[in-house]
Every structure is written in structure tokens, then in C-alpha cells.
Amino acid sequence: MTSIGFIGLGTMGLPMALNLCKAGYTLTVFARDFARAEPLIRAGAHAAMSPGGVAEVADIIFINVSDDAALEAVLFGSGGAAEGLGQDAIVVDMGTTSPATTRDYSVRLARQGAVLVDAPVSGGEAGAKAGTLSIMAGGPEPAFRRVLPLFQCMGQNIVHVGETGAGQVAKACNQIAVSATLLGVAEALDFAARQGVDAGKVRQALLGGSAYSRILEFHGQRMLDRNFVPGFKARLHQKDLGIVLGEAYRLGIALPGAALAAQLMNALVGIGDGDKDSSALIEVLERFNGMDQ
Amino acid sequence: MTSIGFIGLGTMGLPMALNLCKAGYTLTVFARDFARAEPLIRAGAHAAMSPGGVAEVADIIFINVSDDAALEAVLFGSGGAAEGLGQDAIVVDMGTTSPATTRDYSVRLARQGAVLVDAPVSGGEAGAKAGTLSIMAGGPEPAFRRVLPLFQCMGQNIVHVGETGAGQVAKACNQIAVSATLLGVAEALDFAARQGVDAGKVRQALLGGSAYSRILEFHGQRMLDRNFVPGFKARLHQKDLGIVLGEAYRLGIALPGAALAAQLMNALVGIGDGDKDSSALIEVLERFNGMDQ
Numbered sequence: 001m002t003s004i005g006f007i008g009l010g011t012m013g014l015p016m017a018l019n020l021c022k023a024g025y026t027l028t029v030f031a032r033d034f035a036r037a038e039p040l041i042r043a044g045a046h047a048a049m050s051p052g053g054v055a056e057v058a059d060i061i062f063i064n065v066s067d068d069a070a071l072e073a074v075l076f077g078s079g080g081a082a083e084g085l086g087q088d089a090i091v092v093d094m095g096t097t098s099p100a101t102t103r104d105y106s107v108r109l110a111r112q113g114a115v116l117v118d119a120p121v122s123g124g125e126a127g128a129k130a131g132t133l134s135i136m137a138g139g140p141e142p143a144f145r146r147v148l149p150l151f152q153c154m155g156q157n158i159v160h161v162g163e164t165g166a167g168q169v170a171k172a173c174n175q176i177a178v179s180a181t182l183l184g185v186a187e188a189l190d191f192a193a194r195q196g197v198d199a200g201k202v203r204q205a206l207l208g209g210s211a212y213s214r215i216l217e218f219h220g221q222r223m224l225d226r227n228f229v230p231g232f233k234a235r236l237h238q239k240d241l242g243i244v245l246g247e248a249y250r251l252g253i254a255l256p257g258a259a260l261a262a263q264l265m266n267a268l269v270g271i272g273d274g275d276k277d278s279s280a281l282i283e284v285l286e287r288f289n290g291m292d293q
Numbered sequence: 294m295t296s297i298g299f300i301g302l303g304t305m306g307l308p309m310a311l312n313l314c315k316a317g318y319t320l321t322v323f324a325r326d327f328a329r330a331e332p333l334i335r336a337g338a339h340a341a342m343s344p345g346g347v348a349e350v351a352d353i354i355f356i357n358v359s360d361d362a363a364l365e366a367v368l369f370g371s372g373g374a375a376e377g378l379g380q381d382a383i384v385v386d387m388g389t390t391s392p393a394t395t396r397d398y399s400v401r402l403a404r405q406g407a408v409l410v411d412a413p414v415s416g417g418e419a420g421a422k423a424g425t426l427s428i429m430a431g432g433p434e435p436a437f438r439r440v441l442p443l444f445q446c447m448g449q450n451i452v453h454v455g456e457t458g459a460g461q462v463a464k465a466c467n468q469i470a471v472s473a474t475l476l477g478v479a480e481a482l483d484f485a486a487r488q489g490v491d492a493g494k495v496r497q498a499l500l501g502g503s504a505y506s507r508i509l510e511f512h513g514q515r516m517l518d519r520n521f522v523p524g525f526k527a528r529l530h531q532k533d534l535g536i537v538l539g540e541a542y543r544l545g546i547a548l549p550g551a552a553l554a555a556q557l558m559n560a561l562v563g564i565g566d567g568d569k570d571s572s573a574l575i576e577v578l579e580r581f582n583g584m585d586q
Contacts, residue, residue, distance in 0.1 A: 099488060122501075122502035122503055122504065123502055123503065124503070134498065134501040134502035136495075136498040156501070157498070157500075157501025157502065159498035159501070160494075161490060161494045162490050162491055162494065166488075166490045166491075166494075169484070169488045169495070170490070170498045170499065172484065173481035173484055173495045173504075174481070174498075174499050174502060174503075174504045176484060177474075177477040177478055177480075177481040177499060177504040178477070178503055178504050179477065180473050180474060180476050180477025180478075180480065180550070181474045181477050181504070183473050183549075183550040184469055184470040184471070184473025184474050184477075184550055184551075185470055185473075187469050187470075187473065187548045187549075188466035188467070188470040189466070190546070190548075191465065191466055191469060191537075191540070191541070191546070192463070194544050194546050195392060195458075195459075195540070195544070197454060197455050197462040197463070198454065198459075201452060201453075201454045201455065201459075201463070202429075202454060202462070202466045204452055205427065205452035205454055205467075206415075206427075206463065206466060206470060207450075208449070208450025208452075209415035209416055209427035209450065209507075210415055210416065210417070210471055210507050210508065210511075211471050211474070211507070213470075213505065213506030213508070213509075214502075214503050214504070215503065215506070216470060218503075247484070247488070251487050251488070253483070253484070253487050253582040254581055254582060255480045256476075256480075256553055256557070257473070257476040257477055257480050257550070258477075258480055260549055260550060261550075285547075289547060290546075
């Protein structure tokens with residue numbers, strides 16, 4: 001049976017790894033904070049002392065760490081996964097990483113005979129726990145096919161978007177669309193309030209027509225309720241938009257909507273709200289429109 | 294039985310009036326272009342020679358004209374509806390009008406004992422024909438109750454948002470949310486194409502997650518298919534965003550996302566595409582990102 005590794009047991013990684021355990025797979029896991037592995041060990045997983053220790057015993061190694069720097073460290077740092085990778089191993093990066101970095105790491109891993117599959121997700125902590133994540137995958141078809149049954153333990157809407165990096169491109173597209181929609185919903189609800197109109201009724205009216213979005217339904221309600229418990233933290237949204245704008249710079253293209261959303265997300269983190277849900281973006285609008293006073 | 298008038302038989306007004314006829318109501322109608330009334334007359338409607346002629350015989354007068362200037366002319370111009378309005382008449386403006394103009398006209402009509410209900414719609418020509426429009430209504434509760442059975446012949450999601458003007462505020466909010474979402478979807482699909490990734494697969498991956506919107510589903514597909522047959526014309530979207538930004542100016546608030554979308558919509562109309570569906574906004578992005586060459 002395929003031996004599975006899992007590196008990075010944060011808000012997303014831990015419930016995703018638990019869903020693999022529940023499906024009957026035996027995992028070898030690593031987390032910087034060893035205590036994070038405890039629920040998995042109770043569920044039958046083994047612990048390794050380093051990412052390299054995971055790679056030595058696993059054919060398929062999932063990685064779910066917070067940013068490009070952390071990914072580089074667990075892959076290519078001292079004791080990193082690259083030190084232990086076997087021939088034909090598949091490394092699956094489920095975090096949000098830049099497409100350029102993904103393609104670079106893919107080339108470096110290929111020199112060792114290993115394949116990198118990029119498979120970032122959408123759906124947040126709730127989706128990770130429920131096993132209902134959207135998974136956007138990039139990589140060679142045979143590797144995708146080998147990992148698919150494992151993806152199916154963690155997610156529901158699983159799309160093989162294209163070659164290596166295509167999953168991260170799709171995730172960047174997701175964040176472009178989500179951030180613009182979030183801004184539009186925040187402006188609409190702020191505008192309604194400034195007109196003295198019940199923003200809750202406006203949301204209700206808009207849900208039935210062409211303005212319908214999941215963001216309007218769920219994040220619009222959060223804005224009305226002032227419920228900014230994450231969800232998806234503003235500082236992670238800011239980080240993802242940093243990736244988007246880095247790629248726009250590299251490609252020489254303009255993404256004015258994403259750039260505007262990124263500026264406002266910077267301001268949201270700047271006022272100390274980086275750990276709130278990113279729907280708190282409406283607070284930035286309210287600040288410069290004078291509604292916070 | 295309540296006598297019903299209908300003024301303005303354009304792309305939206307004609308099918309909406311026909312749905313009232315089909316429900317068994319006898320209408321008195323007026324259109325600048327008399328020939329537009331022909332299908333209604335065949336369905337049993339009477340024609341009047343002026344908006345004032347409609348108002349003389351109708352208790353409830355629907356108006357569906359293209360902008361504030363046309364609304365002022367049919368209401369207060371020579372031969373306008375205001376000349377013929379009876380006591381307790383209800384004027385229902387189903388076009389998209391600025392909230393400030395709506396409140397002004399409401400006061401002017403009240404001097405004659407008439408009530409203005411603002412009831413702009415979302416759903417486009419397809420929704421008007423199918424009787425599935427979203428209707429966002431503002432006005433006093435008793436007037437709304439009197440008009441509701443007629444709204445139910447034209448639409449499905451009917452929300453009484455608040456007092457006079459609140460329907461137009463909701464419509465403005467709708468256009469704020471829709472235009473930002475449209476920009477986000479256009480940027481996402483353009484970004485995917487510039488990365489060499491299949492934009493159709495990206496759309497598919499995004500539909501299953503938090504980026505889902507009706508705009509992504511329907512307008513995203515239009516963008517992929519280069520199908521810009523309206524739908525909702527860019528020049529009307531531009532006009533509606535003009536109302537939004539006029540209100541933002543009047544209120545002294547900043548709507549940076551709506552302002553950006555409005556600028557790009559200006560450019561879309563400027564390149565001669567005002568009669569295309571507003572999802573053609575992606576063409577503006579492609580122009581400055583060099584994909585049109």
C-alpha cells in the first residue's frame with residue numbers, strides 16, 4: 001500500500017491529515033510544533049523527526065505550510081524532504097505558493113526523480129474539517145491520477161487544471177475573483193448604510209439576482225453581523241494577493257482590481273486586524289467613509 | 294378592478310407589460326414609438342396618446358424608461374403623466390433612477406396626492422420575458438401592498454427594501470457588487486490566459502468554491518465564448534455606475550471599486566463596444582495587457 005507523509009499540521013493541514021487517517025491510510029507526519037501531531041498519533045499515525053524523515057518512508061508527501069519561505073525550508077533546508085525523497089516520490093504542495101516558485105521547485109525535484117503536484121485549496125477551515133475543500137491541481141496526469149483517491153478524502157470539487165503550476169494559477173485566480181467580489185459586497189453594504197437603508201434587506205434583495213455570490217451570502221452576512229472570527233485571515237488574504245501582484249509584475253500585466261483590493265487589505269492588516277476574517281475589509285471602507293466614529 | 298397604465302415599452306418594458314396582459318389585466322399603454330404597443334394592443338391593451346392620457350385612466354402607472362431625463366419628461370413634461378394623475382394614484386418607476394431624483398419626484402407627486410414607488414429590477418431581458426425578475430421596491434407599505442400582485446406577474450424575488458428611494462439604493466448596490474465581481478472574473482480569466490493555463494478549467498475549479506458567483510457562472514462563460522450579445526449593454530452599465538458615483542459624490546463617500554469599474558466601463562464604451570454585453574469588460578483588460586494583438 002502507498003505510504004503517505006504529511007508535513008505541516010496547522011489550521012488546514014491537521015484536519016486534512018485527519019481525514020486521510022479516517023479513510024484508513026497510515027500517515028507519517030511532521031510538524032514544527034510536535035504537539036500538533038498528537039491527535040494524528042492517537043489515530044494511528046507515525047511521527048518523524050524531520051521533513052526528510054517523512055520523505056524517507058513515504059511515496060506521496062503532502063505539504064501544507066504557510067508561505068514560500070516555509071515551503072523552501074521543509075523541502076530544501078537542512079533535514080528537508082529533498083534529502084530523503086525516493087525515486088518516483090510525489091510531493092504534493094497543498095499550500096498557496098507562487099506559480100513561479102512552484103515551477104522552479106518542480107525542476108529541482110525532477111533532478112531527484114520526484115514529481116511535484118501543486119494542489120492549493122479553497123474552502124477554509126470548515127471545508128478542511130468537513131472534507132469538502134475545492135482542490136485545484138497542477139501536474140502530470142499520471143501523478144494526478146495516483147493522488148486523486150487521497151484528494152477525494154479531503155475535498156469534493158477536484159479539478160486537474162493543467163501542468164505543474166496550473167493549480168497555483170487557479171488559486172491566484174480564485175483570490176483575484178474573491179477579493180474583488182469582497183470589495184464589491186463591502187462597498188454595496190456600506191453604501192446602503194450611508195443612504196440610511198437597511199443593508200440586510202439590500203443583501204436579501206441582491207441574493208435573488210445577478211449579484212448573487214457565495215461572498216455576498218456568507219461574507220455579506222458576516223459584515224452585517226460584525227462577525228470577523230476567521231474563516232480566512234486577512235493576513236493570509238494579503239499574502240495571497242502579494243503572490244498575485246508579484247506574478248502580474250513578472251508577466252508585465254495590469255490587474256487593477258486585484259491591486260486595489262490588495263491595498264485595502266494592506267490597510268486592514270495595518271490597523272491591526274490581520275487576524276480577523278478578511279471580510280473585515282468593510283471596516284477599512286467605513287474608516288475612510290467616517291462610519292467608525 | 295384596478296386600472297393599470299404602462300409607459301415605456303423598450304427591451305424591458307414590453308415583455309413586462311405583456312406579462313401583466315397575460316395575467317388578465319387590461320392595460321392602457323404609451324410609447325414614443327407607437328409601433329412598440331402593437332403586440333400589447335393585440336393582447337387587449339388600449340393605447341393612449343400621451344403619458345398624461347395614461348394617467349387619466351389608470352390608478353397604477355408603471356414607467357420603464359431609460360434614464361432620469363426620460364423619466365422627467367414622461368412625468369413632468371408637456372402631456373406628462375403628472376397632468377392626468379388622479380388622487381391616490383400610484384406611480385411605479387421600474388427603471389434605474391438615482392435615489393436623489395427619486396426622492397425629489399416623490400415629493401413633487403405627493404403634492405398632487407399621488408405616491409411614487411421605486412421598483413428597479415435585475416435579471417435583464419431574459420428575466421423580463423420569463424417573469425423572473427428580481428424587484429427591489431421602495432415606498433410606503435400600503436402602496437407596496439397594492440402593487441405587489443402586479444409585481445408578482447413580472448418577477449419572482451420581490452423585496453420591499455424600505456421607504457421611497459430604497460429600491461433605487463438597492464439597485465445601486467446591485468450594480469456596485471455586480472461591476473466589482475465582473476472585474477474580478479475578467480481579471481482572473483485574463484490572468485489564467487496570460488499564464489498559459491486553460492481559463493475554462495480555471496472557471497470550472499472556481500465554481501465549486503468561495504469564488505462562486507452568478508457572474509462567474511454566466512458572464513465568465515460569455516467571456517470564454519466571446520459571446521457579448523446583450524444581455525445587459527455596457528452603456529447601460531456605464532449609466533448605472535454614473536448614478537452610483539453621483540450618489541457617492543453627493544454623500545461624500547469613497548467607493549474605490551465602483552469607481553475603478555466605472556473607469557473601465559467608460560473605456561469599453563469608448564472603444565465602440567457600448568452595445569455589447571457588459572461582460573465585454575474583459576476586452577479592455579486584454580487591450581492594456583496586450584492580448585488583443
